[in-house]
Amino acid sequence: xxxxxxxxxxxxxxxxxxxxxxxxxxxxxxxxxxxxxxxxxxxxxxxxxxxxxxxxxxxxxxxxxxxxxxxxxxxxxxxxxxxxxxxxxxxxxxxxxxxxxxxxxxxxxxxxxxxxxxxxxxxxxxxxxxxxxxxxxxxxxxxxxxxxxxxxxxxxxxxxxxxxxxxxxxxxxxx
Numbered sequence: 001x002x003x004x005x006x007x008x009x010x011x012x013x014x015x016x017x018x019x020x021x022x023x024x025x026x027x028x029x030x031x032x033x034x035x036x037x038x039x040x041x042x043x044x045x046x047x048x049x050x051x052x053x054x055x056x057x058x059x060x061x062x063x064x065x066x067x068x069x070x071x072x073x074x075x076x077x078x079x080x081x082x083x084x085x086x087x088x089x090x091x092x093x094x095x096x097x098x099x100x101x102x103x104x105x106x107x108x109x110x111x112x113x114x115x116x117x118x119x120x121x122x123x124x125x126x127x128x129x130x131x132x133x134x135x136x137x138x139x140x141x142x143x144x145x146x147x148x149x150x151x152x153x154x155x156x157x158x159x160x161x162x163x164x165x166x167x168x169x170x171x172x173x174x175x
Contacts, residue, residue: 033085
């Protein structure tokens with residue numbers, strides 16, 4: 001696993017308690033959002049289960065004996081959702097997808113990759129995009145399947161691709 005560089009706030013005990021003062025709270029929420037997205041990007045993860053969050057070093061700093069409460073994490077994720085950087089997967093809001101790029105940005109990356117590799121009007125399987133040898137150096141390589149599909153749907157809405165299902169497989173045709 002890649003090395004995480006923790007920001008100074010991570011070792012500052014009040015960081016783990018949502019602050020009441022509006023200006024301080026806004027800065028704190030932004031710092032948490034940056035930390036969460038960087039951590040998930042570094043560890044190649046796209047989902048957070050709030051119920052298991054305190055087992056993660058991201059939300060549990062053993063060095064200073066501080067944990068972020070589940071309620072505080074929900075506050076942060078709901079704030080991220082307002083800017084399209086996170087979305088609940090389930091109705092009870094226990095499991096969240098977090099986007100270190102917006103779905104449109106992911107879609108543009110995929111589209112640009114397809115264009116630069118001459119894959120327009122060619123069908124690529126989702127497996128090829130996520131796991132294929134041609135995408136090893138790309139940021140979307142290994143991307144969570146649900147996030148990949150949502151990014152491709154954002155492209156599909158803009159008329160840049162079509163999602164296709166065939167023989168128990170899913171693919172995409174870029175235009």
